[in-house]
Amino acid sequence: MTNEAVSVPDVFKMFDTDGDGYIPANEIGTPIRALGHVITNTELTALLRSVQVEKRGKVDLKTFQRMADSIQPSDTNRQLKEAFEVIDREGSGNVNATELRHLLTTLGDRMTDDEFNVLLQELDIDKTGNITCSDFIYLMTR
DSSP, X not given: XXXXXXXXXXXXXXXXXXXXXXXXXXXXXXXXXXXXXXXXHHHHHHHHHHTTOOTTSEEOHHHHHHHHHHSOGGGHHHHHHHHHHHHOTTOSSEEEHHHHHHHHHHSSSOOOHHHHHHHHHTSOXXXXXXXXXXXXXXXXXX
16 A cells, blocks of 8 residues: 555655665665555565665665565555554454544554544444444545
């Protein structure tokens, strides 16, 4: 899942803070995530290996583009399911809407309370105020 409003070269330039044409490999997770990809550190290490960059190495724009292009958009639902499982600490298959609101309005690419309310109105929330995994995926992919 990539953010269509931000191009790979723009993100690269933003994170190439010294303007030398490289981003240190150990810092590459942030710009990859800035493109909208949900990726674990383990997946990131494998991705660096796949483009033959060591963790202490540097990534140029061409390599960064290859990395971004190689992340499969079809992984979005799987990644969201994994993210849900992290939030669902008890493994019940549900998360509380209030807790989810807090996470989505305070961490990462933050939603406003109004944005969350609009999305929440479309979901089937049970009488205890919980959201299922499938509703969470729907919420995040709209």
